[in-house]
Amino acid sequence: MDTPRPFAPRPEPLDEDRYGDDHPGDQHPGDEPDAVDDSVGRHRVMVPEPAPLTDHGPARVIAVANQKGGVGKTTSTINLGAALAEYGRRVLLVDFDPQGALSVGLGVQAHELETTIYNLLMERAAEIDEVIRPTTVEGMDLLPSNIDLSAAEVQLVTEVGREQALGRAIKPVLDRYDVILIDCQPSLGLLTINALACADSILIPLACEFFSLRGVALLMDTIDKVTQRLNPDLQILGILATMFDPRTLHTREVRQRVVEAFGDLVFDAVINRTVRFPETTVAGEPITTWAPTSNGAEAYRMLAREVLAR
Ligand code: ADP
Numbered sequence: 001m002d003t004p005r006p007f008a009p010r011p012e013p014l015d016e017d018r019y020g021d022d023h024p025g026d027q028h029p030g031d032e033p034d035a036v037d038d039s040v041g042r043h044r045v046m047v048p049e050p051a052p053l054t055d056h057g058p059a060r061v062i063a064v065a066n067q068k069g070g071v072g073k074t075t076s077t078i079n080l081g082a083a084l085a086e087y088g089r090r091v092l093l094v095d096f097d098p099q100g101a102l103s104v105g106l107g108v109q110a111h112e113l114e115t116t117i118y119n120l121l122m123e124r125a126a127e128i129d130e131v132i133r134p135t136t137v138e139g140m141d142l143l144p145s146n147i148d149l150s151a152a153e154v155q156l157v158t159e160v161g162r163e164q165a166l167g168r169a170i171k172p173v174l175d176r177y178d179v180i181l182i183d184c185q186p187s188l189g190l191l192t193i194n195a196l197a198c199a200d201s202i203l204i205p206l207a208c209e210f211f212s213l214r215g216v217a218l219l220m221d222t223i224d225k226v227t228q229r230l231n232p233d234l235q236i237l238g239i240l241a242t243m244f245d246p247r248t249l250h251t252r253e254v255r256q257r258v259v260e261a262f263g264d265l266v267f268d269a270v271i272n273r274t275v276r277f278p279e280t281t282v283a284g285e286p287i288t289t290w291a292p293t294s295n296g297a298e299a300y301r302m303l304a305r306e307v308l309a310r
């Protein structure tokens, strides 16, 4: 059983949650569904709410990847997943980073787990149903990991079909979910290659900071190699600007450069930098339930609508 989490008081409202300062390109609940120009002068169209589903699956598999750490991969996996679940999608989150931050961020004491994704990768007899756990969000499950996964990276190297281990592991549940999100580790090593090899598409969070574009060429190179050698159908789903600080010119300039470089691949949804996200990690729940009316929760809902529309 999980040990109870330290008491986390409900959040106090922040100014930014009240949508006090208006910045071009911000998303507000109740925005007119008209086309508007965002902060980088792009014509953006509000994406409508997705239609409810009557049956589920097969899942779209989306790898959330960027070899740079601290860009919001784990945060985006949790909160995009929770927003998709709010729209009635069945979601499986795959923690594919031995740090186990995704599991911890959902209130799971990852180091205490006896079976994790490691067992699915390395043991033929392991049953995925014994590893999948529900989360506090209805319709969203978790395939947890912990530090054991770092051993898999080493042990897989000598295996036949080492790049397909994750694909084999999740295959039995593809029909049960609408979306499977894989939270990748911050490297382009074998674990990330496994995620790209079984994914339909990749979502790249990119922090709006100087130098954030530097590693992107290497990531694009890796995506090219995976498409040529392992997974010809892999698409880039989109690039998500994170850690955006609307008060500084510099982050706006960075986002502008990202849009110049990648055009329509860049999602209209922008994730602002806010203390709400570190708070959610302590609380062990997504921002959509922790601070449901916050700007951050709205931004991930908008991302979810865009993802479903792409
Ligand atoms: P990654 O998985 O790419 O390493 P994380 O999602 O773990 O990145 O984020 C790194 C840290 O930044 C975490 O402490 C997280 O709470 C915090 N964080 C993530 N997104 C935001 C944001 N939009 N604003 C402020 N802090 C954030």
Ligand code: MG
Residues within 6 Å of the ligand: 073, 074, 075, 097, 101, 183, 184
């Ligand atoms: Mg992470």
